Amino acid sequence: xxxxxxxxxxxxxxxxxxxxxxxxMERAARCQLLGSDRIITLxxxxxWEVVPGAxxxxxxxxQWRYGGHPYLSGEIQSTRIDVKALDLEPLGLAEMGMWDPKxxxxxxxxxxxxxxxxxxxxHGPRPMFEMEQVLPGEDPDDPFNDPITRSNDLKxxxxxxxxxxxxxxxxxxxxxxxxAHSHLGNFVFDHNPDDAIRxxxxxxxxxxxxxxxxxxxxxxxxxxxxxxxxxxxxxxGLCLWRLGRFDEAxxxxxxxxxxxxxxxxxxxxxxxxxxxxxxxxxxxxx
Numbered sequence: 001x002x003x004x005x006x007x008x009x010x011x012x013x014x015x016x017x018x019x020x021x022x023x024x025m026e027r028a029a030r031c032q033l034l035g036s037d038r039i040i041t042l043x044x045x046x047x048w049e050v051v052p053g054a055x056x057x058x059x060x061x062x063q064w065r066y067g068g069h070p071y072l073s074g075e076i077q078s079t080r081i082d083v084k085a086l087d088l089e090p091l092g093l094a095e096m097g098m099w100d101p102k103x104x105x106x107x108x109x110x111x112x113x114x115x116x117x118x119x120x121x122x123h124g125p126r127p128m129f130e131m132e133q134v135l136p137g138e139d140p141d142d143p144f145n146d147p148i149t150r151s152n153d154l155k156x157x158x159x160x161x162x163x164x165x166x167x168x169x170x171x172x173x174x175x176x177x178x179x180a181h182s183h184l185g186n187f188v189f190d191h192n193p194d195d196a197i198r199x200x201x202x203x204x205x206x207x208x209x210x211x212x213x214x215x216x217x218x219x220x221x222x223x224x225x226x227x228x229x230x231x232x233x234x235x236x237g238l239c240l241w242r243l244g245r246f247d248e249a250x251x252x253x254x255x256x257x258x259x260x261x262x263x264x265x266x267x268x269x270x271x272x273x274x275x276x277x278x279x280x281x282x283x284x285x286x
Contacts, residue, residue, distance in 0.1 A: 006038040006070045013060045016077060020086060021050045022175065023168035030172055031056065034085065040070045047076075048195070052171035053086070053181070053202035054079050081198065083205035090209040091176055092132035099128040099218040104261065116254075116268055120261050127217040131210060133225035136173035148179050160187070178203040178228035185235045197239035203232030221264040230256065234265045241270075242280040250274045 010033060011017050019031035019042060029042045029050055042058065050056055058074040065071065101121040106113055113121065138146045147166050154163035164187060170180035181203030189196040207229035219226040237252035253271045257263060273283050 004038050005068075006033060006040040006072075008063060010036070010038050011040075011060055011063055011072065013063060016057050016059050017072075017074075019056045019058060020175075021052050021054050021056055023052055023172040024050050025165075025168065029056075035087070040072050043071060043073045044076050049076070049079055051181075051184070051195070051198040051202060052168065053081065053083065053175050053206065054198065055082055055085060081201055081205060083202065083209060086175065088176060088206060088209065091134065091178075091207065093129045093210050094132070096128045096130050096223060098125045099220065099261075100125045101261070114268065116257055116271060117261070120258060128223075129217050129219055130223040130225050131207065131219060131229050133179070133228055134174050134176045135179065136170055136177060148183060151183060155187070163187075175202075176206055178207055178232055181206075182228055182231035182235055185232070185239075189235065189239070193239045193242040197236060197243065200232045200236035200239060203228070204236050207232065218261065219259045221260050221262060226260070230260055230265065233259075234267070237267070241274055244279070246274055246277045 018034040019029075019040070020034050021029050021031055021042075022039070023030045024047055027043060027047070029044075029047055030039065031042050032039050034055060042056070044058065056079050057077045058072070059077055060072055060074040062073045063070070101124065106117055106121065135146060135148065147170055151163040151166040154160075154166070164184070167180045167184050167187075170177040171184075181199050185196040185199035185203075187196075188199075219230065221227060221230060233252060233256055237249050237256065240246075240249035240252060250271065253267045253274060256265065256267050257271075270283075278284075
């Protein structure tokens with residue numbers, strides 16, 4: 001959708017305004033007026049609390065234009081994650097046949113089935129899907145030179161600012177780029193789970209728009225376009241654990257095992273410690 005620049009008439013400086021963050025840098029955030037396609041750049045303190053896809057309530061102070069682009073300064077009153085309010089088009093789900101637990105590997109013959117797997121096997125065959133992956137700027141003729149790969153290469157080379165900028169630009173181009181949200185979460189996971197969980201949650205909630213409330217299918221890791229959603233979900237669960245939100249973390253890990261029973265992310269090795277409410281710092285599976 002073509003974005004239009006906000007005008008002076010779009011904002012009443014005497015009232016709070018709700019903005020959707022599209023990309024966030026150190027001193028400014030490119031935003032969109034909630035419920036419209038009008039864009040504006042916000043300058044405010046406390047931007048470290050804002051992630052792409054979050055809704056920011058701002059008390060405006062000043063509005064101006066520079067180089068033809070609209071700017072707004074103000075005080076951030078609150079931020080929230082409410083993906084349903086963004087009116088995004090859900091990512092597509094392609095039917096990929098049936099998943100049958102009888103065809104899966106559950107351990108060596110004669111060994112007992114692990115407790116987590118028993119209800120999944122007992123449920124029987126389920127439909128299998130692949131989620132649409134949105135990746136702006138991807139070159140279909142060069143699959144090894146996509147924006148995510150370039151960002152990872154820059155990060156590994158110590159160019160963290162440029163690496164993060166690529167991910168933010170992906171979110172600005174399309175908030176449904178789930179891999180950008182997951183990698184932004186990875187950027188800060190080690191030292192700031194409070195920030196990381198916001199990135200992961202936005203990606204998770206956007207993906208959930210496609211699943212609805214009664215989804216019972218399988219999203220196998222082997223279908224590679226499912227991986228961005230599964231990464232967001234996994235990162236979200238790990239952050240819940242780190243923050244001591246054990247019941248929520250257990251629920252997310254259970255959902256992951258149902259969605260991807262092959263468990264390429266190793267959730268089965270973690271879930272018992274979460275159930276026992278073992279602190280992240282005391283975990284055995286480091």
